[in-house]
Amino acid sequence: MHAKKVPALYIVKNRNNGYVDRSILEELPVPFKVVASNILIVEEFVQQGILCDAEFDAESAECRWCKYKKNCIPDVKPNSPAQEIELSEAAINWRTGQTLVTNGKELVDSARDVFQNHAAGMPEHKFLYKVCQ
Numbered sequence: 001m002h003a004k005k006v007p008a009l010y011i012v013k014n015r016n017n018g019y020v021d022r023s024i025l026e027e028l029p030v031p032f033k034v035v036a037s038n039i040l041i042v043e044e045f046v047q048q049g050i051l052c053d054a055e056f057d058a059e060s061a062e063c064r065w066c067k068y069k070k071n072c073i074p075d076v077k078p079n080s081p082a083q084e085i086e087l088s089e090a091a092i093n094w095r096t097g098q099t100l101v102t103n104g105k106e107l108v109d110s111a112r113d114v115f116q117n118h119a120a121g122m123p124e125h126k127f128l129y130k131v132c133q
Contacts, residue, residue: 016065 056072
């Protein structure tokens with residue numbers, strides 16, 4: 001295998017969505033021997049019927065779309081008792097906060113209605129604009 005002539009047309013097809021990327025390479029991004037050795041490594045794994053070792057990167061689009069990511073994702077460590085307590089307290093605080101937000105919105109809406117009705121009854125309507133915001 002030899003790839004020394006440049007410029008070269010580089011074509012890659014994404015088999016997940018069919019997108020075909022076509023680029024013209026003015027120079028080789030890496031020595032061709034590196035590419036060929038990587039391909040040979042992959043072919044060896046394919047012949048053995050196993051996947052290549054890889055690190056999972058949650059920020060990587062390739063990892064997010066990979067059908068085999070479950071083989072690369074590291075095992076999650078169980079929570080310590082202190083973490084369990086902290087998470088339980090956070091969940092309780094979250095639920096309490098959500099209830100308070102809902103109740104607070106209802107109180108504000110109720111008060112706004114009273115203020116709006118009162119302002120509408122004033123002859124000058126000078127408070128009407130400020131109350132309705």
